[in-house]
Amino acid sequence: EAQVTQNPRYLITVTGKKLTVTCSQNMNHEYMSWYRQDPGLGLRQIYYSMNVEVTDKGDVPEGYKVSRKEKRNFPLILESPSPNQTSLYFCASSLGASGRNTGELFFGEGSRLTVL
Amino acid sequence: AQKITQTQPGMFVQEKEAVTLDCTYDTSDPSYGLFWYKQPSSGEMIFLIYQGSYDQQNATEGRYSLNFQKARKSANLVISASQLGDSAMYFCAMRVELGNFGNEKLTFGTGTRLTIIP
Numbered sequence: 001e002a003q004v005t006q007n008p009r010y011l012i013t014v015t016g017k018k019l020t021v022t023c024s025q026n027m028n029h030e031y032m033s034w035y036r037q038d039p040g041l042g043l044r045q046i047y048y049s050m051n052v053e054v055t056d057k058g059d060v061p062e063g064y065k066v067s068r069k070e071k072r073n074f075p076l077i078l079e080s081p082s083p084n085q086t087s088l089y090f091c092a093s094s095l096g097a098s099g100r101n102t103g104e105l106f107f108g109e110g111s112r113l114t115v116l
Numbered sequence: 117a118q119k120i121t122q123t124q125p126g127m128f129v130q131e132k133e134a135v136t137l138d139c140t141y142d143t144s145d146p147s148y149g150l151f152w153y154k155q156p157s158s159g160e161m162i163f164l165i166y167q168g169s170y171d172q173q174n175a176t177e178g179r180y181s182l183n184f185q186k187a188r189k190s191a192n193l194v195i196s197a198s199q200l201g202d203s204a205m206y207f208c209a210m211r212v213e214l215g216n217f218g219n220e221k222l223t224f225g226t227g228t229r230l231t232i233i234p
Contacts, residue, residue: 033222042122042207042226050220058222090161104151105222107161 002027006091006108013081014116021076021111023091029106031094032074033058034066036087037110043090049074081115088112118143120208122225129198130233136183137193137228139208148212150191152182155205155227164206167191203232 004025013019025032033048035058045058049068063085065077074093078085089112092105119142129135141150151166167175167182175182183192191210195202208225 031220035224040125040226042120043209043224045222045224048220048222088159092161104163104166105153105161106163107153110159110161 002106004091004093004106004108006089006111008111009109010112012114012116015082016080019078019081019113021078021089021091021113023074023076023108024072025074025091025093025106026072027093027095027106028071029093029095030071032068033092033105034064034074034076035090035092036060036085037090038087046076046089078113081113083115086113086115118145118148118210118212118221118223120210120223120225122208122228124228125226126229126231128231128233131200132197135195135198135202135230137195137206137208137230139191139193139225141189141191141208141210143210143212145212148210150182150184150208150210152180152191152193153207153209154202155207157204161207165193198232200232200234203230205229 007022030051034046035043037043044060046064047066049055055066088110090110091108094105121140148169152164154162165175165177165180165182167184174184179196181194205227207227211220211222
């Protein structure tokens with residue numbers, strides 16, 4: 001089954017304790033990205049990756065890191081989480097540039113993070 | 117810079133009526149894609165429909181259609197014969213290709229919460 005898998009789905013942590021949210025897709029997609037969803041703000045892009053070892057900042061990259069060592073995985077790293085990073089996080093993937101596909105993003109189920 | 121605007125934070129619609137959810141966008145790129153996602157209360161993001169900037173016809177997918185008016189930079193979602201299961205948050209989004217290296221920028225609107233009344 002084609003899917004994007006995120007872990008953990010729910011996490012409560014404390015300020016400053018490093019954490020990683022994993023994301024894996026089994027569709028051989030080139031493009032992967034991370035978003036955070038906050039009430040009234042919609043989804044905002046944190047980082048994206050066009051392919052292995054190619055990553056770039058989205059709109060709200062501060063406080064986050066990513067890596068793309070393998071095509072299927074795109075972990076989101078919070079080196080020193082703060083309460084303002086409490087949010088719902090989504091990982092998503094797609095085939096590639098919009099000119100070569102319908103543009104559909106496949107989303108993971110979301111990871112709800114609370115930083116105390 | 118790219119921007120998506122959804123001006124309706126919430127809408128209440130009677131069951132079986134048609135619904136139009138508004139979306140306007142702003143970009144200087146000639147090539148872009150517009151799409152709509154549905155997010156039910158369970159939280160997952162469900163792809164509904166896609167429209168490319170060069171597509172001549174409005175996209176349709178079952179009860180969903182996208183009213184694409186390029187000159188007005190609008191991409192409204194129309195849901196015909198609404199059902200109780202259509203109650204959800206709806207997001208309009210746009211992706212544009214940046215530069216010559218295939219990098220893409222994806223921007224979402226703030227969403228419209230649609231409630232279908234029995």
